[in-house]
Amino acid sequence: MPMLADPSQRYRPFKPLPFTDRTWPNKQHQKAPIWLSTDLRDGNQSLANPMTNSQKLRFFSHLIKLGFKEIEVSYPAASESDFNFVQDLINNGDIPDDVWIQVLTPARSDLIRKTFESLKGAKNAIVHMYNATSCLFREVVFNADQEETIRLATTHTQLVRELAEEYSSKYGTNFRFEYSPETFSQTEPAYAVQVCEAVKKAWLSGSGSTWGDGRKEERIIFNLPATVEVSTPNCFADQVEYFSTHISEREKVIISLHTHNDRGCAVAASELGILAGADRIEGTVLGNGERTGNVDLVTLALNLYSQGIPPHLDFSDMFSVIDTVTECTGLPVHPRHPYAGELVFTAFSGSHQDAIKKGFEALQKRQAAGDVHWELPYLPIDPADVGCTYEAVIRVNSQSGKGGIAYIVKQAQSLDLPRRMQIAFYKVVQSISEATGRELSVQDITDALRREYHVGGAQFDGRIVLRSYNLTDSITDGTATPADTESGPDRQRTLTAKLLVDGVVRHISGTGNGPLSAFLNALKFGLGIDLAIREYSEHAIGGGSDVKAASYVEVIPPNADSKDKTQGGFWGIGVDPDITGSGLRAVLSAANNSIGKSELKGAAFEDDEKKLNRMQ
Ligand SMILES: CC(=O)SCCNC(=O)CCNC(=O)[C@H](O)C(C)(C)COP(=O)(O)OP(=O)(O)OC[C@H]1O[C@@H](n2cnc3c(N)ncnc32)[C@H](O)[C@@H]1OP(=O)(O)O
Numbered sequence: 001m002p003m004l005a006d007p008s009q010r011y012r013p014f015k016p017l018p019f020t021d022r023t024w025p026n027k028q029h030q031k032a033p034i035w036l037s038t039d040l041r042d043g044n045q046s047l048a049n050p051m052t053n054s055q056k057l058r059f060f061s062h063l064i065k066l067g068f069k070e071i072e073v074s075y076p077a078a079s080e081s082d083f084n085f086v087q088d089l090i091n092n093g094d095i096p097d098d099v100w101i102q103v104l105t106p107a108r109s110d111l112i113r114k115t116f117e118s119l120k121g122a123k124n125a126i127v128h129m130y131n132a133t134s135c136l137f138r139e140v141v142f143n144a145d146q147e148e149t150i151r152l153a154t155t156h157t158q159l160v161r162e163l164a165e166e167y168s169s170k171y172g173t174n175f176r177f178e179y180s181p182e183t184f185s186q187t188e189p190a191y192a193v194q195v196c197e198a199v200k201k202a203w204l205s206g207s208g209s210t211w212g213d214g215r216k217e218e219r220i221i222f223n224l225p226a227t228v229e230v231s232t233p234n235c236f237a238d239q240v241e242y243f244s245t246h247i248s249e250r251e252k253v254i255i256s257l258h259t260h261n262d263r264g265c266a267v268a269a270s271e272l273g274i275l276a277g278a279d280r281i282e283g284t285v286l287g288n289g290e291r292t293g294n295v296d297l298v299t300l301a302l303n304l305y306s307q308g309i310p311p312h313l314d315f316s317d318m319f320s321v322i323d324t325v326t327e328c329t330g331l332p333v334h335p336r337h338p339y340a341g342e343l344v345f346t347a348f349s350g351s352h353q354d355a356i357k358k359g360f361e362a363l364q365k366r367q368a369a370g371d372v373h374w375e376l377p378y379l380p381i382d383p384a385d386v387g388c389t390y391e392a393v394i395r396v397n398s399q400s401g402k403g404g405i406a407y408i409v410k411q412a413q414s415l416d417l418p419r420r421m422q423i424a425f426y427k428v429v430q431s432i433s434e435a436t437g438r439e440l441s442v443q444d445i446t447d448a449l450r451r452e453y454h455v456g457g458a459q460f461d462g463r464i465v466l467r468s469y470n471l472t473d474s475i476t477d478g479t480a481t482p483a484d485t486e487s488g489p490d491r492q493r494t495l496t497a498k499l500l501v502d503g504v505v506r507h508i509s510g511t512g513n514g515p516l517s518a519f520l521n522a523l524k525f526g527l528g529i530d531l532a533i534r535e536y537s538e539h540a541i542g543g544g545s546d547v548k549a550a551s552y553v554e555v556i557p558p559n560a561d562s563k564d565k566t567q568g569g570f571w572g573i574g575v576d577p578d579i580t581g582s583g584l585r586a587v588l589s590a591a592n593n594s595i596g597k598s599e600l601k602g603a604a605f606e607d608d609e610k611k612l613n614r615m616q
């Protein structure tokens with residue numbers, strides 16, 4: 001082969017059809033097409049290790065479960081096992097009455113006869129015959145001119161017709177006919193129409209039957225393959241619209257598309273092809289097939305779904321789809337595969353996570369107000385619609401931000417951290433993530449939160465633990481009665497708390513105008529821990545009799561500037577069935593973080609439990 005300075009010059013550009021009357025660009029999808037799965041034929045023929053009979057049966061049953069009504073089950077003339085699979089399906093009663101099986105045959109009489117034999121006893125069958133029509137195939141593969149290629153198609157169509165009539169009267173089978181001008185997208189468009197006109201005429205000229213009279217279930221199917229994808233999807237759409245507007249008796253014809261993904265545009269080509277007039281789509285579930293695959297029906301169907309159009313295929317349990325496809329084909333699913341990949345609903349990066357978290361909060365409010373529509377940053381569909389849990393949505397590594405981490409904490413523990421506390425905890429998680437150099441699991445983050453804020457069990461306790469407390473009211477000036485001061489400025493609260501401090505029981509006591517200030521005073525005078533509250537918030541967790549309170553507090557040393565929030569304080573979390581208890585626990589959690597390893601004030605108020613504890 002002569003060498004060229006620029007090897008790309010060895011390729012010729014695709015010549016678009018000079019078609020100016022196109023209408024497809026102004027159209028929108030209105031309804032789902034008729035779907036045909038060719039997983040068991042085109043998908044199977046492309047596998048290094050074709051499926052076994054039991055794998056095919058498993059796949060077939062799954063296709064039925066997903067809602068397919070037309071399934072290409074085999075190329076029966078290829079081998080005994082392909083032939084037997086069709087017979088087994090029929091004889092074992094595996095085909096529901098409303099499902100049409102389809103079988104492929106080339107335009108060769110011996111193979112057509114064999115194909116019909118495989119259909120003995122079927123209730124509904126589509127016989128699919130193909131021959132390539134492009135100039136390259138005519139010249140290189142068949143050594144046939146245009147006329148001879150048409151003759152190949154029509155004589156074998158007549159044979160299919162004769163056999164269909166014979167088998168129909170012998171076995172009561174309902175037959176339909178599909179013809180594919182293989183390599184359609186590389187065939188001269190006017191010639192492709194000419195071939196199909198001749199095939200239609202041959203099919204409709206059969207003896208005495210009313211087949212093809214326009215009833216939906218009997219219309220001839222012209223399947224237009226992009227056997228090899230050679231153009232941009234708009235050029236393919238033009239070819240489809242040209243065919244759809246030039247074939248005669250359009251009402252007697254179903255136009256089907258069969259796209260391959262050589263340029264990575266099979267989904268786009270099929271979508272535009274539907275706008276251009278196609279009624280039916282052939283493809284495979286998750287896109288297995290020759291070379292780069294057939295068009296992926298999961299993507300096509302869920303693209304429609306995301307536009308509010310019911311696809312009439314049920315992908316609500318995507319995990320079972322993935323299991324079936326991977327176990328039957330032996331091929332993995334790419335983690336970024338649209339709708340099905342392990343990572344497609346997952347955000348690692350901080351700004352995506354932040355937007356998703358805010359999106360969920362906004363969505364909840366809209367839903368509460370009765371708005372059913374899904375609209376959420378970065379997530380085109382609700383992951384739950386394909387059986388994914390929200391746990392997969394946000395995952396944490398060193399690219400993550402506070403929003404994502406706060407989302408996980410909220411999902412896993414129902415704790416809605418205040419914004420500045422999110423920033424503080426983000427730093428904790430970030431340092432773990434950088435130190436380990438790996439993604440952090442929900443468990444990692446939950447444990448980090450428990451360790452950092454001493455919540456969630458004895459193993460996470462800090463140096464000081466609240467055992468019990470008692471709160472009493474008192475009045476400062478002695479003139480008011482308790483009833484006058486229930487919420488007045490004169491009201492004083494005295495708190496006595498029983499604590500475990502470094503394993504030793506202590507009682508401390510303090511007074512303030514509320515439980516938290518009383519507790520802070522008790523900590524100051526009892527243990528020498530002198531702190532002031534800079535930020536406090538709380539919310540309920542759960543409802544009914546199980547409701548709990550969660551409190552968040554930031555404490556600072558008393559001499560710190562309480563307004564200068566750039567000076568980080570110490571955060572704490574408290575969870576308790578009682579709102580006062582959760583506040584006290586939050587203060588203690590923050591106090592634990594503030595003391596580090598420093599020495600605490602003397603052993604005032606020790607009681608007998610001290611001795612007991614020391615003895616243990
Ligand atoms: C685009 C597609 O996916 S088409 C489907 C392709 N799938 C398969 O091929 C899988 C199953 N195929 C097979 O098992 C085998 O090819 C068989 C059993 C069908 C035929 O095997 P063989 O008889 O050994 O022939 P082989 O596969 O070499 O076929 C090539 C012959 O068929 C002819 N041929 C190819 N396609 C067609 C067609 N659609 N219609 C008529 N003849 C055809 C070729 O011109 C060639 O003829 P020649 O021998 O006179 O040169």
Ligand SMILES: CC(C)C(=O)C(=O)O
Nearest residue numbers: 130180182183225227
């Ligand atoms: C047999 C035909 C429809 C085919 O698989 C193709 O052209 O890709």
Ligand SMILES: [Mg+2]
Nearest residue numbers: 042227258290
């Ligand atoms: Mg194909």
